[in-house]
Amino acid sequence: MSAILPANIEQQFAIEGTVKTIRPLGEGLINDTFFIETEGDSPNYILQRKNKSIFKDVPSMMDNIHKVTGHLKKKIVARGGDPMREALIVTPTTDGKLYYQDSHGEYWAACLFIEDTITYQTADSPQLAAQGGKGIGLFQAMLADMKEPLADILPGFHNMRFRFEQWDDTLRRDPVGRKAKVQKEIEWIESRRAEMLALWEKAESGEIPTRVTHNDTKISNILFDQQGNVLCVIDLDTVLSSIVLNDYGDAIRSYANAGLEDDENLDNVYIKMDIFEGYTKGYLSETISFLNAAEIDNLAFSAKYITFEQVLRFLMDYIDGDNYYKVKSEDHNLVRTHAQYKLLQSMEASYGEMCRIVKDAVDSLKR
Ligand code: GN1
Numbered sequence: 001m002s003a004i005l006p007a008n009i010e011q012q013f014a015i016e017g018t019v020k021t022i023r024p025l026g027e028g029l030i031n032d033t034f035f036i037e038t039e040g041d042s043p044n045y046i047l048q049r050k051n052k053s054i055f056k057d058v059p060s061m062m063d064n065i066h067k068v069t070g071h072l073k074k075k076i077v078a079r080g081g082d083p084m085r086e087a088l089i090v091t092p093t094t095d096g097k098l099y100y101q102d103s104h105g106e107y108w109a110a111c112l113f114i115e116d117t118i119t120y121q122t123a124d125s126p127q128l129a130a131q132g133g134k135g136i137g138l139f140q141a142m143l144a145d146m147k148e149p150l151a152d153i154l155p156g157f158h159n160m161r162f163r164f165e166q167w168d169d170t171l172r173r174d175p176v177g178r179k180a181k182v183q184k185e186i187e188w189i190e191s192r193r194a195e196m197l198a199l200w201e202k203a204e205s206g207e208i209p210t211r212v213t214h215n216d217t218k219i220s221n222i223l224f225d226q227q228g229n230v231l232c233v234i235d236l237d238t239v240l241s242s243i244v245l246n247d248y249g250d251a252i253r254s255y256a257n258a259g260l261e262d263d264e265n266l267d268n269v270y271i272k273m274d275i276f277e278g279y280t281k282g283y284l285s286e287t288i289s290f291l292n293a294a295e296i297d298n299l300a301f302s303a304k305y306i307t308f309e310q311v312l313r314f315l316m317d318y319i320d321g322d323n324y325y326k327v328k329s330e331d332h333n334l335v336r337t338h339a340q341y342k343l344l345q346s347m348e349a350s351y352g353e354m355c356r357i358v359k360d361a362v363d364s365l366k367r
């Protein structure tokens, strides 16, 4: 489902300089991403075809990104930072819009490419994880006073009640007849239904508040500088009003996994506790001043929650016939299901230790 680049698409955007090449970039599971290289000293750009079957309202999504990056820019300037490198900058179309819609109805958006950065697929040291935690903590802190409302462009995104509705419906339909093959995996989901819904109930009751959150905080969505500091949080498609636990939990799911999200060798997959600790300390150092008790008390659980949700989403997409995530083989979503389930089991085995680490980090910051 890779996109065909419309001829001369670069001419639709307010790009400086002359374009040399446009080539595919990255490993995103949803959008198609390209790198636009220009001649000489002109800036380079990122171009994306936004997946409109998942993002049903791309104009509102781009509007959200515009609001959030505008707010971040003001905060970064006030802190004495570099707004050209520390926040994403959307490159508008030549007629001043935030996206371009081609003759097939596909949506395209561009932003400035930030030079001289490093990205990771997994955190290779507790220090790097701590910087990543600080980066997301600061991102949430800078957006904490944002007044403009964000459009809910992905209703129910990390909402377990919604996920179970989708799940029940998919199992009922069993559209490609795969359900019978995955009875064991279905049980992995069913046996945890109540405890996972219980966390979302705290969001529904307001005990866990809603804030501006990123919702896709895997490590590859963070640009680090050469010194290992977080420079910029990217991939703002999923910026929404939701709970901060999504961001913390999803980061742990990716930073602290010793293996790959789709590792075929399950022995590789387990939670690295030193990385968990590093991320937790970094994250809390930026957020302890505004998190409430329920948020702090549920941090460790949120890592299990988001990893469980990912098991559910991959398995549900497998049963549904692979309509959501890009797949490289027929059983890719099942491989992902198994790898994420192994990670979940490892978190369950380490849960007591995870709670202790959070508590110690809180205590030492409060001292
Ligand atoms: C998707 O496209 P990408 O890789 O940024 C997904 C996330 C999943 C992630 C799993 C909108 O993100 O929720 O956690 O894959 N994004 C959406 O790698 O569904």
Ligand code: MG
Binding pocket: 030, 216, 235, 237, 238
């Ligand atoms: Mg994403």
